[in-house]
Amino acid sequence: xxxxxxxxxxxxxxxxxxxxxxxxxxxxxxxxxxxxxxxxxxxxxxxxxxxxxxxxxxxxxxxxxxxxxxxxxxxxxxxxxxxxxxxxxxxxxxxxxxxxxxxxxxxxxxxxxxxxxxxxxxxxxxxxxxxxxxxxxxxxxxxxxxxxxxxxxxxxxxxxxxxxxxxxxxxxxxxxxxxxxxxxxxxxxxxxxxxxxxxxxxxxxxxxxxxx
Amino acid sequence: xxxxxxxxxxxxxxxxxxxxxxxxxxxxxxxxxxxxxxxxxxxxxxxxxxxxxxxxxxxxxxxxxxxxxxxxxxxxxxxxxxxxxxxxxxxxxxxxxxxxxxxxxxxxxxxxxxxxxxxxxxxxxxxxxxxxxxxxxxxxxxxxxxxxxxxxxxxxxxxxxxxxxxxxxxxxxxxxxxxxxxxxxxxxxxxxxxxxxxxxxxxxxxxxxxxx
DNA sequence: AGCAAAAGTTTCCTATAGGAAATTTTTGTT
DNA sequence: AACAAAAATTTCCTATAGGAAACTTTTGCT
Numbered sequence: 001x002x003x004x005x006x007x008x009x010x011x012x013x014x015x016x017x018x019x020x021x022x023x024x025x026x027x028x029x030x031x032x033x034x035x036x037x038x039x040x041x042x043x044x045x046x047x048x049x050x051x052x053x054x055x056x057x058x059x060x061x062x063x064x065x066x067x068x069x070x071x072x073x074x075x076x077x078x079x080x081x082x083x084x085x086x087x088x089x090x091x092x093x094x095x096x097x098x099x100x101x102x103x104x105x106x107x108x109x110x111x112x113x114x115x116x117x118x119x120x121x122x123x124x125x126x127x128x129x130x131x132x133x134x135x136x137x138x139x140x141x142x143x144x145x146x147x148x149x150x151x152x153x154x155x156x157x158x159x160x161x162x163x164x165x166x167x168x169x170x171x172x173x174x175x176x177x178x179x180x181x182x183x184x185x186x187x188x189x190x191x192x193x194x195x196x197x198x199x200x201x202x203x204x205x206x207x208x209x210x211x212x
Numbered sequence: 213x214x215x216x217x218x219x220x221x222x223x224x225x226x227x228x229x230x231x232x233x234x235x236x237x238x239x240x241x242x243x244x245x246x247x248x249x250x251x252x253x254x255x256x257x258x259x260x261x262x263x264x265x266x267x268x269x270x271x272x273x274x275x276x277x278x279x280x281x282x283x284x285x286x287x288x289x290x291x292x293x294x295x296x297x298x299x300x301x302x303x304x305x306x307x308x309x310x311x312x313x314x315x316x317x318x319x320x321x322x323x324x325x326x327x328x329x330x331x332x333x334x335x336x337x338x339x340x341x342x343x344x345x346x347x348x349x350x351x352x353x354x355x356x357x358x359x360x361x362x363x364x365x366x367x368x369x370x371x372x373x374x375x376x377x378x379x380x381x382x383x384x385x386x387x388x389x390x391x392x393x394x395x396x397x398x399x400x401x402x403x404x405x406x407x408x409x410x411x412x413x414x415x416x417x418x419x420x421x422x423x424x
Numbered sequence: 425a426g427c428a429a430a431a432g433t434t435t436c437c438t439a440t441a442g443g444a445a446a447t448t449t450t451t452g453t454t
Numbered sequence: 455a456a457c458a459a460a461a462a463t464t465t466c467c468t469a470t471a472g473g474a475a476a477c478t479t480t481t482g483c484t
Contacts, residue, residue: 033286039364044331047461058443063463070441073283073471074245085330103387103405110396127373127400134424135347137373137398161339161349163420165377175315184322186349188339193315208375210422212346259431270473275433282471285441 034068040084041066055083106130113139120144121197122204135212142169142199142207153194160195160211162187167205172196246280252298253278267295318342325351332356333409334416347424354381354411354419365406372407372423374399379417384408 041051041062052059056079064070065080072080080086106127113124122141127133144150153174162171163186171187172178174194181187189195191211199205253263253274264271268291276282277292284292292298318339325336334353339345356362365386374383375398383399384390386406393399401407403423411417 040331043361048463049461059461060444060463060465061442064441067463069464071285071287073285073441074289075283076442077286077289103385103402105385105388105399105401105405107383107391107393107397107399110394113398126375126398130400133400134371135373135400135422137375137400137422139398159346161347161422163338163349163375171319173317176317179319181319182322185319186325186338186351187317187319188342188345188347188349189317190315193317208420210347210349210373212424260433261431271431272433272435272474273472276471279433281433285471288472 033072034066037062037080037084037086038066040086044084046084051084055079057083104130120149135210137208137210139165140197140207140209142167142197142205144196144198147172147196147198149198150196154191154196155194156191158191158211160189160191160209162189163208165206165208167199167201167203169200169205169207170198172198244280245284246278249274249292249296250278252296256296258296263296267291269295316342332361347422349420349422351377352409352419352421354379354409354417356408356410359384359408359410361410362408366403366408367406368403370403370423372401372403372421374401375420377418377420379411379413379415381412381417381419382410384410 041048046054048059048062051057051062055062057065057076061070061072061076065072065076106129108126108128111124113126114128116123116125116138120143122143124139124141126137126139147170162181164181164183166183168180168182170178171181172195173189179187180200197205197207253260258266260271260274263269263274267274269277269288273282273284273288277284277288318341320338320340323336325338326340328335328337328350332355334355336351336353338349338351359382374393376393376395378395380392380394382390383393384407385401391399392412409417409419
């Protein structure tokens, strides 16, 4: 990390050092939980005493956890998580074993996606310069105004996440009653179940879609 | 409960019952780790003996964990996670047993997601009542104003799609120059590459994130 | 039903986690 | 540099997790 916070003590600085180094090494098992906890605590400028009050764990216990002298019980871990507001996946994330750098990145500017019009929808495919993606993201303008415009359910493999960017629309699905969705609403569903969207707002509704 | 798998013992049947009932609650507070582990093991049709071989934990230990007689240490939890191929969200979400359901649907109204604050971001998890999802969608408010606030890169498995809902921000990645993103811009990247977001607009930037 | 095998639970013991207080290290001030 | 205050670590003790084996319950035959 470019610019080091300068409120750190020497030992902590060292801790961050080690933490950083271990990232690249990708050691398999040890799973440096302690170093992560310490890094998180320091990032919030907490002393062990303060962290102790927040988590309900003894000062000494926290110290031992951070120094990897003990393996905390699951209840202790949840106390940590709640007391310090830690992101759980990050705690469990294993340092990568298979040296697969995989540092791909693709940015698409607003409106610069790849257009893909259909009779009912107007899709704009996003991040298309990256191939072999697990997910397919696209932004869609919904032209349809009545359900009749669909000759049949849309149906395909996988799962789909839908987020309403603007406008309002009716979300039809094969096995459920239609639901009206408004800006900020989201839906997640199996795409093998028939589905269709119809704008209900003055202007065409716009949605963000991600398929996997 | 029309057609229950018939290879289950009475007690297991009960376990699944409880499991299923608690699905609607979807809180991570009481955290009935044991019941989840049992449900996951049963969904893979494993006996304690087999699970023991896979995880390296004693049969008796597994039994105690499942019956919530002990709180496993962190090392034990990681053994579980790896041995049974549990992914972390699954531990905190609810698994399903038998055949894969194909007609699922879950709608989250604007602002009604499940809050998950961290020091740097304020996440709102979306569509959390559906479990076993391929993708994890969430809406995030970016508090950070300087890169220093991160003690370390954020890094985890999988791929991530990012869409800027409002405001502007700097998108830092380990192997690239930082890029400023504005409303409507999107990015797709490998999460094993370190990444971090910093708001550059007056108000906190808001992004939509989908991980898979 | 009655039996044998398989699966799950409990017991008992050892290793280790967690807490209170003593000790050591670090930090800031003069 | 020397000291006092603050923070972190270590010690020592009790509570509890983890494993091996005994025990109990469930399953699947005939």
